[in-house]
Amino acid sequence: xxxxxxxxxxxxxxxxxxxxxxxxxxxxxxxxxxxxxxxxxxxxxxxxxxxxxxxxxxxxxxxxxxxxxxxxxxxxxxxxxxxxxxxxxxxxxxxxx
Numbered sequence: 001x002x003x004x005x006x007x008x009x010x011x012x013x014x015x016x017x018x019x020x021x022x023x024x025x026x027x028x029x030x031x032x033x034x035x036x037x038x039x040x041x042x043x044x045x046x047x048x049x050x051x052x053x054x055x056x057x058x059x060x061x062x063x064x065x066x067x068x069x070x071x072x073x074x075x076x077x078x079x080x081x082x083x084x085x086x087x088x089x090x091x092x093x094x095x096x097x
Contacts, residue, residue: 034064034071049074 030052038046046066054060062075 031064031071031073034066038066038069038071045069 030050034050046069049063049065051063052061054062062073065072065074
């Protein structure tokens, strides 16, 4: 169900996106697939993020953030107390920023 948006349009919320192509269900190109979805509906606006976890669980966390009409892959950064977010060569682009 959608809720009325301020401009009279409708806002739909999706909990998942399922590819119609069963050969592409591996998630290796999630950023590209989300971008294809955005591009397929030029009159619609999209926002939000997908949080993903691979087979290695905590060491394989990533996501796709939608900024404007662009899908972008992001990786979380673990920062321990007393350390900076640039140490250890890890990404400084956490999910949702």
